[in-house]
Amino acid sequence: MTHVVAASAERTIDAPADQVYRYLADTQLHSRFLPPPFYDFHVEETGAFRYKIDFAGGVRELRMQVTEPEPGRTLVHADKGGSGLVTTFTVTPRGGQALVDIASRFDGESGVAGFVERIVAPRRLHRVYGKELARLDAYAREQRVG
Numbered sequence: 001m002t003h004v005v006a007a008s009a010e011r012t013i014d015a016p017a018d019q020v021y022r023y024l025a026d027t028q029l030h031s032r033f034l035p036p037p038f039y040d041f042h043v044e045e046t047g048a049f050r051y052k053i054d055f056a057g058g059v060r061e062l063r064m065q066v067t068e069p070e071p072g073r074t075l076v077h078a079d080k081g082g083s084g085l086v087t088t089f090t091v092t093p094r095g096g097q098a099l100v101d102i103a104s105r106f107d108g109e110s111g112v113a114g115f116v117e118r119i120v121a122p123r124r125l126h127r128v129y130g131k132e133l134a135r136l137d138a139y140a141r142e143q144r145v146g
Helices: 016-024 027-033 110-146
Strands: 003-013 039-047 048-055 058-070 074-078 086-094 099-107
Touching: 003 110, 016 027, 016 074, 016 086, 016 099, 016 110, 027 039, 027 048, 027 110, 099 110
Parallel strands: none
Antiparallel strands: 003 099, 039 048, 048 058, 058 074, 074 086, 086 099
C-alpha cells in the first residue's frame, strides 16, 4: 500500500504578484530557480518539461505537464509518469509583493522505506523549496535594480 507524502514551503517575494507569476510560468526561466537536487532540465514542448532529481540516494527522471487552473495565480506541474508527483505553485498578492507557496504531494513507498520517507522527504523538500524561493526572490530583486 502506498502513502501520500506531502511537503511545502512559502515565502514573500519582493515583486508584484503578476510579475512573479510570469517568472514561474516561463518554464525555461523557472528552471533557473531550481536548486540541487534538480538538474538536467529540458523543455520538451509548450507546457511540458523533464528534469532529473537526485533524492534519497536515487536519481529519478520526471516528465512534467504544466497546467494553469487559475491563470495568474496557480500553476500545477504534474508528473506524466507513475510517481503521482503534483507540485502546485500559488501566487498571492501582498501589497506590492507576492506570497508564493510551493506544495507537493506524491505516492510514497510502503513498508519501512515508506515510513522513513514520510518523515525525511517533507523536511528535505521544505529546505529545497526554500532555496528555490530564495533564488526566485533574488531574481525578482535583480530585475528591479536592472
